[in-house]
Amino acid sequence: xxxxxxxxxxxxxxxxxxxxxxAAPLFSKLIVAVLHxxxxxxxxxxxxxxxxxxxxxxxxPNVEVAEYTGLLAGFAREKNAKYLVRSLRSEADCAYExxxxxxxxxxxxxxxxxxxxxxxxxxxxSSGMVREVAAVGYTxxxxxxxxxxxxxxxxxxxxxMKLASTKQ
Ligand code: COA
Numbered sequence: 001x002x003x004x005x006x007x008x009x010x011x012x013x014x015x016x017x018x019x020x021x022x023a024a025p026l027f028s029k030l031i032v033a034v035l036h037x038x039x040x041x042x043x044x045x046x047x048x049x050x051x052x053x054x055x056x057x058x059x060x061p062n063v064e065v066a067e068y069t070g071l072l073a074g075f076a077r078e079k080n081a082k083y084l085v086r087s088l089r090s091e092a093d094c095a096y097e098x099x100x101x102x103x104x105x106x107x108x109x110x111x112x113x114x115x116x117x118x119x120x121x122x123x124x125x126s127s128g129m130v131r132e133v134a135a136v137g138y139t140x141x142x143x144x145x146x147x148x149x150x151x152x153x154x155x156x157x158x159x160x161m162k163l164a165s166t167k168q
Pocket of ligand 1: 006007008009010013014015016019035070071072073087088089099100101103104118119122125126127128129
């Protein structure tokens, strides 16, 4: 019962953390996997994203963090994982996830996608929204306590450092 929770995690949010906490007890091992996806023009490097995830899951014994390139189905095969974990915030997510689940089940033998409905507190949240608010906010007079409801404290500190350094 090994599962993979894949994504860009740029950065990981409290919405992702909620999914990790709910999914971990259902599997013997949950691998949170960061995709190398240059197409998304990431704010954080893969190493930074892996570090923030490792910090976040350090107290959940059956969760590990990894990175991958190429096809998710190939990575799942390599890790002997039969399940993918994804989250749905809306109908739009459903329309996006259904073909991806079908494709992954064709690409990987017996690869099942298990979906979790996002908690109501996080249905509007995305990493992109966090990136945008933080990027614009840190260039002006910004009360960054707003970020506390969206990202873990360590991620907020990394956002502040990253965006302060890119301003120069
Ligand atoms: N809480 C907060 N945010 C959530 C969320 C939740 N519960 N659920 C989804 N999201 C957001 C993410 O923050 C992200 O926001 P962003 O686009 O603003 O950064 C967005 O939903 C979806 O991103 P993500 O989960 O990172 O998925 P993705 O669409 O970037 O990539 C992969 C999906 C990584 C699984 C997929 O592209 C992949 O593995 N590709 C590799 C190649 C491959 O195998 N292709 C064939 C697949 S059919």
